[in-house]
Amino acid sequence: MQQIINFIIKNSYRLLFLLLLVLSLSLTIKSHTYHRSEYINSANKITGSVYTQLNDVNEYFSLKEKNKELASENALLKELLFNKKDTLVTSKTLFRNDLNNFNVVVGKVVKNSFNTRENYITINAGKTLAIKTDMGVINDKGVVGIVEKTSKDFATIQSVLNIKSKINAKIKNSDHFGSLVWDGKNVGFAQLIDVPRLASLRKGDSIVTGGNSDIFPENIPIGKIDKIFIDRKTNYYTINVRLFNDMTALGYVYVIENKKKKQKQELEAITTAPKK
Known part of the structure; x- marks a missing residue:
């Protein structure tokens, strides 16, 4: 537990920066239609690619059957x-x-x-x-x-x-x-x-x-x-x-x-x- 606390204190500025970055991006996406649609499209592409890879792996292991x-x-x-x-x-x-x-x-x-x-x-x-x-x-x-x-x-x-x-x-x-x-x-x-x-x-x-x-x-x-x-x-x-x-x-x-x-x-x- 002490190691986690020390890590947070040591990297507090970086963690704060990342938190603010995520918060700002979230607000931008929610308040702008264009940014929201681009985010959804990008997310769909990523998840679609992941699901495709997982499906390929499942099909490979089911070839025997x-x-x-x-x-x-x-x-x-x-x-x-x-x-x-x-x-x-x-x-x-x-x-x-x-x-x-x-x-x-x-x-x-x-x-x-x-x-x-x-x-x-x-x-x-x-x-x-x-x-x-x-x-x-x-x-x-x-x-x-x-x-x-x-x-x-x-x-x-x-x-x-x-x-x-x-x-x-x-x-x-x-x-x-x-x-x-x-x-x-x-x-x-x-x-x-x-x-x-x-x-x-x-x-x-x-x-x-x-x-x-x-x-x-x-x-x-x-x-x-x-x-x-x-x-x-x-x-x-x-x-x-x-x-x-x-x-x-x-x-x-x-x-x-x-x-x-x-x-x-x-x-x-x-x-x-x-x-x-």
């Missing part, structure tokens, strides 16, 4: 795309009631390896959200991988960048297909193998998921043809595919459940079973 909301909306839109390709739906009530073949669940990548020969990805969605082994995983740019294992709240994904990965794929706008694998060398490329020599293809053609897949919907983007080779042993094409995805920078992903996969596989097993 907004991104999560957008990812959830995208998951619903992808369900609609995979199940209602030729139908225009105008009501949100149709999203769940009219879906027949695929469910889509959103998850966020919390761990991603890409510098080994057997790379895996971990996401923060698991059995609680009905995620199971052998479900397909994509993002907005294309195929990411296939679910390997699940726990209550997490799932691990066998990345496209895994030498054990094998995904049915085809040349877009063609019925010729092969298997997408990875040779363990370049994180930007995968290889489409076992493509028949009868296939018509050229550099720059798009590679998408094939119709023979029980895991992915047909025509999910994968990449573009970069180089074409002929395997002398099999006489089939081997295609170097430049991936659309940057597999070293993954955020939100979408896990796809094919609801009719089990039914199809059971029928095929019965059909190919040895006759008694």
